[in-house]
Amino acid sequence: MTVEAALSAARVRYGPLEALHGVDLAFPAGAVTVLLGRNGSGRTSVLHALAGVVRLSAGRVVWRGRDVTALGVHRRVRLGLTLVPAERAVFASLTVAEHLDLGGAPAGEALALFPELTALLPRPAGTLSGGQQQLVAVARALTTRPGLLLLDEPDRGLAPAVAARLHAHLLGTAAGEDRAVVLTARSLPRGLAGAAVVHVLHRGEVTFSGEPSELRIRPTGPRRPDRPAPWR
Template sequence: MTLALRHARVRYGPLEALHGITLAAPSPGLTVLLGRNGSGRTTTLRALAGTVPLSAGAVVWDGVDVTRVPAYERARRGLCLVPERGAVFGSLTVRENLELTARAYDRALDAYPRLAGLLDHRAGTLSGGEQRMLALSRVLLARPRVVLVDEAAQGMSPAVAARTYELLAALDACVVLAEQRLPPALHGHPALVYELRRGAVVFSGEAAELRTAPGAARRPPRSGPRPAG
């Protein structure tokens, strides 16, 4: 099974964010979309999820064109999108967020033990890293067929971030991550990598190949506000 974009274009008003890109993410397997802010990596995730429409091209899932299938129907079929922001229900407690996905949530607490002491806290009061843990723990409980994650380890400590990438890489699913730089935990992983720049794919290959390829993904990200990619 694969999830793919074929010659996909996305427009935001007069501006084109994706310029006819083609890429494929295998399942099971890990695919990483790299690029600076404005490169199109977040838009690529949204196009795969169906939360933004294509102006041209196609989304193909397991050989079937799902371009016109709405986002909620893709979710019913097992696709899970974890956006960079707003990935948890802030007015609900941690426990209630978990119970929306599964009555038994021991697996989530095993993955992120810190959540055990936060079960009765409202999710909106958690730190950014804790909210990412909660959002990703719900993914582990849901057992989806496709997982799309924007900035998976944002706000996490290095140790928790490394654990997060291990958990995502071990899923029996098509996992697509959008990152500014290749996470250290994945440097030796046989992940498929696409580097995007200004809405176009400028590199595709395995993570090890990226080290010798020129591109923005290996440079430190710039500081300051981060607009949507």
């Protein structure tokens, strides 16, 4: 499987705190990769390092065989990268219709996937609920058809049926359009059991890498014996 992007010995620091401790991760092309972990595990820092939102204190970011460590966010976006953060991913004053227009593709594509947005088209995004805002941000990102799509907890606040539809779409378009999709979650959604690979992070380190089916037979990191594993 071809590697679309990778982190090599990546370290990320926020002041005196180190969020990633020399992480090595590879993200295949034409597939979905899921980053699992609790808050503070380093999942979001991985996405931000790939997107250029944070600079590495050590290590490299490689995309399509090119070292892009020194490239800023805007240059990576122009190369075909899109990041949807978990919060504040919309422009409050723009309407839903205006957000979808930003993607450069007909809004009908997004509305076909998420018909829930149709009634919201004239409303400013700032008046929407958190889940509705997340849906708008994800829909806009999908219309840009990025080569590397980074989604931070994309199903946060979404109804289960909408989240399942999103997961199915991501799996289908990643394979069909040869995109790389990297998303974070606290536990593995059932709809993403077909993901190519899962990486589990714990306190800035990778504690497991493998296929989703392996999660049921292999531990993912330190946990109290009286608590269920985080993927169940």
